Amino acid sequence: MKGIIFTEFLDLVEDKFGLEMVDKIINSSNLESGGIYTSVGTYKFSEMLQLLQHLSANTDISIDDLLLVYAEHFFGIIETSYPGLLATYSDPIEMLSSIENHIHVEVRKIYPDAELPTFEVLEKTDDNLVMIYKSSRAMHHFGLGLMNKTFEHFNSKASIVLEKLKEDGTEVKFVINKNL
Ligand code: HEM
Structure with a gap:
């Protein structure tokens, strides 16, 4: 999955839920990238899935929403x-x-x-x-x-x-x- 999908996602999370939430979902995930993304890089989809799962658990918003x-x-x-x-x-x-x-x-x-x-x-x-x-x-x-x-x-x-x-x-x- 392209890095731009990750960088824009984390920007939006920061905007809506604050930097603490960004840190929280990165730290509770097991990320090969360490949570550091560049827009032109390529990363595993499983990283996005973990970030979504933890954001969903912390906000009570479904992954689909x-x-x-x-x-x-x-x-x-x-x-x-x-x-x-x-x-x-x-x-x-x-x-x-x-x-x-x-x-x-x-x-x-x-x-x-x-x-x-x-x-x-x-x-x-x-x-x-x-x-x-x-x-x-x-x-x-x-x-x-x-x-x-x-x-x-x-x-x-x-x-x-x-x-x-x-x-x-x-x-x-x-x-x-x-x-x-
Ligand atoms: C994924 C670009 C329009 C549906 C993506 C990705 C990019 C992209 C960069 C991520 C690929 C990756 O991370 O490896 C664009 C651009 C568009 C466009 C530049 C318009 C100019 C659309 C539209 C839809 C769509 C109109 C409407 C349904 C999707 C879906 C994915 C995706 C569902 C997620 C990947 C998946 O489901 O497997 N697109 N897209 N795209 N795009 Fe597009």
Whole structure:
């Protein structure tokens, strides 16, 4: 997992819960990196999982809710860091249906060792999109947060329903209906 995911996460934890919480979750985790991350480095996903588990235990917020809020924050980073990629699109459904064959393809060019999910489009109309998310990392709520912000970015609204196809969240169906 790329370092930028860790550095932005710890910045947000500091912002919302204070530096003591950052120290607490780092110290209670068993981290090969020692909790020192650079944005261009690559680290084990298990480190992120431990940080999330300890933050969840200390805040009583579920890991899914933490990932959702984190993704909504991370979209802001995407907007500032990759404005060109977003400018390719004028419609949220077009953008979301292009994660697999365009957006993450470009991400892979920038970060060859990125660990990305797959999104398979099952149905697509002007206002509806059905996709299957697959990833061993089960970060579907990170996806949900990015999708929420994608609609906001285009001044649009949607209802998004998740259906777990596997109990462990490694396969999830997203049913997306645009409202405006
Ligand atoms: C992961 C970039 C748009 C879904 C990632 C990672 C990066 C990235 C850098 C982390 C890879 C790693 O740590 O190894 C981007 C950029 C985007 C974009 C630059 C837009 C320009 C989206 C959108 C979605 C999405 C719109 C919507 C669903 C995900 C998910 C992950 C991920 C769910 C977590 C990894 C996993 O589940 O296995 N993306 N992304 N991305 N991205 Fe994107």
